[in-house]
Amino acid sequence: MDFHLTEEEKMLQATARDFARKELEPVASRIDEAEEFAWENFKKMAELGFTGLAIPPEYGGSGGSMVALVAVMEELAKACASTCDILDAHVGLCARPICLYGTEEQKKEFLPSLADGKKVGAFAITEAEAGSDIAAIKTTAVRNGDSYVLNGSKLFITNGPVCDIVVVFANMPALAPRGMTAFIVETDTPGFSRGPQYRKLGMHGATNAELIFDNVRVPVANRLGDEGKGMRICLATLDEGRLGIAAQSVGIGQAVLEQAIRYAKERRQFGSLISQNQAIQWMLVDMATRIEAARLLTYQAAALLDANARISKEAAMAKLFASEACMDIAVKGIQIFGGYGYMMDSPMQRYLRDAKLTQIYEGTSEVQRMVIARALLT
Numbered sequence: 001m002d003f004h005l006t007e008e009e010k011m012l013q014a015t016a017r018d019f020a021r022k023e024l025e026p027v028a029s030r031i032d033e034a035e036e037f038a039w040e041n042f043k044k045m046a047e048l049g050f051t052g053l054a055i056p057p058e059y060g061g062s063g064g065s066m067v068a069l070v071a072v073m074e075e076l077a078k079a080c081a082s083t084c085d086i087l088d089a090h091v092g093l094c095a096r097p098i099c100l101y102g103t104e105e106q107k108k109e110f111l112p113s114l115a116d117g118k119k120v121g122a123f124a125i126t127e128a129e130a131g132s133d134i135a136a137i138k139t140t141a142v143r144n145g146d147s148y149v150l151n152g153s154k155l156f157i158t159n160g161p162v163c164d165i166v167v168v169f170a171n172m173p174a175l176a177p178r179g180m181t182a183f184i185v186e187t188d189t190p191g192f193s194r195g196p197q198y199r200k201l202g203m204h205g206a207t208n209a210e211l212i213f214d215n216v217r218v219p220v221a222n223r224l225g226d227e228g229k230g231m232r233i234c235l236a237t238l239d240e241g242r243l244g245i246a247a248q249s250v251g252i253g254q255a256v257l258e259q260a261i262r263y264a265k266e267r268r269q270f271g272s273l274i275s276q277n278q279a280i281q282w283m284l285v286d287m288a289t290r291i292e293a294a295r296l297l298t299y300q301a302a303a304l305l306d307a308n309a310r311i312s313k314e315a316a317m318a319k320l321f322a323s324e325a326c327m328d329i330a331v332k333g334i335q336i337f338g339g340y341g342y343m344m345d346s347p348m349q350r351y352l353r354d355a356k357l358t359q360i361y362e363g364t365s366e367v368q369r370m371v372i373a374r375a376l377l378t
């Protein structure tokens with residue numbers, strides 16, 4: 001079942017579906033094995049205007065609603081979750097906060113090259129001692145003339161090995177304890193460097209690195225929002241980003257379900273198809289039902305955002321439900337495939353490895369529960 005989409009949203013969804021089937025599916029396992037940034041896919045997404053989604057046309061973007069963005073992300077993730085992950089960090093976490101909190105000059109300067117994919121975006125809050133507890137960041141920004149001087153380092157950053165523009169969060173000691181401030185940093189600025197690419201369990205085509213800031217001078221003109229308003233920008237950005245992860249979870253889950261149905265209708269044991277066993281049917285039923293519910297939560301939260309509602313609780317619910325469902329579905333998918341699902345030449349193992357990340361980044365499942373509890377109890 002599809003959430004009600006406008007004609008424009010349906011068109012984008014159809015384009016993404018076609019692209020994913022023809023261009024992403026055939027290369028997904030090669031990209032997984034290569035463990036390199038999926039440049040080819042990124043360039044193709046740029047040609048289709050996906051890197052400019054949810055960026056207004058006056059800044060070079062393709063426009064489109066958040067519902068359109070999640071619909072596209074679901075289709076991409078179904079074929080290649082890494083490609084969807086790259087887009088989530090690029091658009092959802094980097095271009096979107098510039099759209100929402102940037103000055104006119106910042107939008108004109110940074111959005112066109114993100115929208116057309118000439119530059120790659122990233123978002124950096126996480127540090128060694130600040131994961132779930134983002135208020136604990138130690139990176140500092142000290143005003144010096146017409147610049148801020150940034151010092152610190154950020155861990156695990158998606159698109160980190162290749163990014164050109166990063167939305168970075170640092171604390172201004174003079175404003176402690178409410179000094180978190182956001183900056184747009186260009187990675188060719190002196191003092192900026194990257195650690196080696198991390199090796200990860202899954203999501204191999206979306207690469208990650210530590211970003212290091214050693215006396216990086218950022219012009220005052222590149223401060224995103226007011227001094228001390230970084231926490232609000234970070235949380236609102238994560239609300240949007242979480243919708244992307246929820247959509248990604250729905251896409252992975254849908255891929256697993258379709259493969260599992262196909263296999264159950266082909267595989268014979270004890271003289272009959274395994275799909276004739278109620279045990280297998282009920283697994284498929286639970287998978288399909290959870291995907292449907294996850295999809296509705298995700299698209300509903302995106303529609304609320306399009307209507308300018310604050311969606312912290314709804315985005316957290318969508319991400320929590322969809323990512324937990326996705327992991328469970330990936331495990332069940334392997335069970336239905338039996339031993340074949342455990343083999344590295346089956347795509348089922350990739351789905352499982354990619355699925356696990358959806359429960360961790362942009363806030364773990366425990367953090368989503370904290371967000372929802374806060375909304376329920378205040």
Ligand SMILES: Cc1cc2nc3c(=O)[nH]c(=O)nc-3n(C[C@H](O)[C@H](O)[C@H](O)COP(=O)(O)OP(=O)(O)OC[C@H]3O[C@@H](n4cnc5c(N)ncnc54)[C@H](O)[C@@H]3O)c2cc1C
Binds near residue numbers: 362
């Ligand atoms: C592949 C990957 C890509 C990432 N990309 C980015 C990125 O682009 N930009 C960025 O800034 N960050 C990124 N991250 C960081 C990611 O958002 C964090 O890893 C995540 O928020 C969890 O932080 P942590 O790893 O430090 O775990 P911790 O915060 O140390 O948590 C460890 C465990 O304790 C639990 N826990 C912590 N506090 C509580 C509590 N109060 N109650 C109950 N349980 C709790 C957690 O849920 C978790 O299970 C990425 C991470 C990964 C793995």
